[in-house]
Amino acid sequence: MSLPVGASGLSTQQVEDKLVVSIGPQHPGAGHFRFTITVDGDTIVDVLPDPGYVHRGAEKQTEYRNYIQSIPLLERSSLTDVTNIIGPFSLAAEELMGIQAPPRAQYLRMIMSENQRIISHLYWLGIQGIFLGHSTMFMWPLGDRDIFIDLGQMIGGARITYSYWIPGGVRNDMPEVFKERALKVFDYFEKRLQDYERIFFANPLFLKRAQGVGILKRQEAIALGAVGPVLRASDVKSDTRIDEPYCFYKDIDFEVPSFKDCDTYARCMVHLVEMRQSMRIIRQCLDKIPEGPVKVKLSPQQRTLPGESYARVEAARGAMAFHIISDGSTKPYRVKISVPSFRNLIVLKKLLIGSHVADMPAIYWSLDYWPVEADR
Amino acid sequence: MGEITTFEQFLVRVLKIVFWLLIILPMIILPIFYLVYVLPVEFQCGFNLLTCAVKPNWTLAIDMFNPAEMNPFVSSSFISQLGLGANSMLFKSAAFPGLTFASVLASFVIWGERKILAKMQYRVGPKYAGRLEGWLQSFADLFKLLFKEIVIPAKADLLMFIAPPFAMMALSGALLATIPIGSSTYISNSSYSLLIAIALLSFFPIVTLIAGWASNNKFSFIGAIRALYQMISYEIPLILSVLGVVILTHSLSLSVIASYQTKIWYIAPMFIGAVVFFITATAEVERIPFDIPEADSELVAGWLTEYTSMLFGVINLAVYIKLYALSAIFTLLFLGGWLGPAGVPDFVWFLIKTIIVLVIFIIPRGFFPRIRIDQLIDTGWLWLIGLAFVNVFIAFILNSTGIL
């Protein structure tokens, strides 16, 4: 049985005695993404990833918009991680405009960014749970995610797309009740994380499914340019927040997790630890946040200096970077987005070859590959 | 079913609905028919369908009630001529301990499963069908499925594609025939009923394979192959785990095995056997953590991928009836069947125990992920067969020393 695989550069060779199965884009385990696997028995022998189903040309569209107009457009690329995807864009634009956000805005950015990281990780955790067949781990994180969305709503106004982190600061200040509410939520969620650990992360069947599956060694992870939790699970303690601190991450005390296992289990644990650390960061930010203005006044058609800038932040899925080339007009000349999902795609190919068919969803989603973000 | 533009299409749709109603109606009408017309006549004519259920004051009530007045067309001779009596084979297999009863129970099991899982996951679950906690949800789903279009893939093998749902249903129904639910409430009382049940269980993989192959879908095919692997590797420990009980009772009849447990339920001496039976039965009905053939994140829906509408509904119902049958066999083998304090009909005890076993079958879905096929087969061949042999050994010792 074999399928002729059509265009988009995939192999058209007939594979003898092997089953060629197309996973996605209409598949519960793929999302807006397709990969064609060649199966020999229960082993995957070849993988052809085929992204691009949700490519919307965000980079091209920014050429028609000025800097402020680009922000709602760009955050659509990564709806689970909106604050962090426009973060580097605003940082790069600020560098070109020659301005700097006031300190209170920087702290608010950190609070929002970490809150967004928790939201994104909870979404990830829910899908990882159901991909392994654990329906409770699907419902619990997605339910608790709503509480953090409510927190984000208190500051940003919207539930998902706040357009919060703008050049020159943030869109608005946080309400006074936020601190009290956030601390309450964190106390609750820390208890819930222990429940998660008991029912999922320490579950013997989960350990059986995750440990030793999809091993990405340290040297391979570095050579393939893996980022984010994937890289940290491969025994590399690298995090943009530490390596190249933006905002006030220098003043904050937090840990970057890294695991020596290099497998799916390690990638899951990285997410768990990062959620705890994010709460720790927000607690410190709420204590340290100074009073003051939250944005610099910019003109609606703000001009930039001609030049280029390359800014990056640590998004939920890894290092998110923007390369902006400006010719001095109100619109960017060229915007290039370096998204973590796209960079981790090459890792997927490496990990899937030689693994079991049944491990495919576990490995695929442990990379936290978000097709919309990768396609931009 | 698409838009209706011509009269023929209208006729076709009406006929389709009538066809399904004809299949479903016996399940609804038969019990009503029996309850309203047949049962009173039966009682009056001296038949004791539910012997232990009939109390003196009940008989008094029935004496005062004259069915001939109620419906002159129904008389006892008419019914017995038709062979529709309450102890007739048709009533038993179609209505009370048989298919209708099991189907209704299965639909409540589906509802119960959804409610229990919802409570575990801090959700509400079915809510609106029926005033009380959505207890009619399964029936609402049934009618929804009835009115859905049956999509048959263009390249599917038509006969082989249509046959498996009904074959599954028939096998599940046949499985019910072997199960006595009370000392006098049973469909057939064979002295080899346990053997027959196991033989029927081993037919399911074949049906699954046919379904997966006939769908002409790669996911179905992989799912069917996995189902075959899984069921074959779990059949052996299943049979071996039962062997201990058979050694103790020297009988292959489920009713004899149940009635032997007056002194002690066999779950105490045969605990390892009960555990092995439970695990293998979970794998037989493809429930989490063993739902590998239907793993939805890898194989869409496994061997069920191409089934739609009532074909899917029938398969689902058959699987839940199979689950009920396996829980019933577990109850009979290890929990003393219908044995319990007197005062209520004995099948009530049986049903209480069976429902508890069903709930225990359901709960793991809330806290286990799915395991992998190679791990499953390793577990089956390495551990479960070994444990089953240990169980057989214990049974030998208990039997030869005369303790039990």
Added chain:
Amino acid sequence: MALTTERDSRMSSVQATKQDLPWEEKNILAGLASSFGDKAKVSYARPNRIKFLIEPSNLIELARFARDNLHFDHCTNITGTDFPKDSQIQVDYHFGSIDREGLRRIILTLSCRIPSSDPKIPSLINEFASVELHERETAEMLGVVFVGHPNLSRLLLPEDWDDIPPMLKKYRLPGRLEGE
């Protein structure tokens, strides 16, 4: 081919602030200057970001040097930019380092310009495994041919795309007027 266009000189005049560079950046600058001299011109060098303007013919040599001697072990991004006024396409390779903790903050950019009429550039796939998908994306978005890449097929664009590469400035989004 003129490497230093008017725009580049303006960019470097704005951004080249060489005072107080950390020693890692100074090392990189010194290393490239001593080994390649005029082949690698500094466009700008500020803390954490260094950009060199190079010729495409020297690309592989410089990338190998960056990998082996400067310890940049992966490619984070490739930006392709169309400059229709100069009829050139600029390809920026951004390299990062993970293995060396001190270098993690630095992004080293090697920037080449190739003529729009014959956009050919050697592929770095043998030097950096991580460029594979970035090169495929740049190839389909700007029509740049990476010589030596094993599979330069469609990645993000639809399979039936039959227009010019969309990131060229010549390509206008449907519904957008000229100059809008």
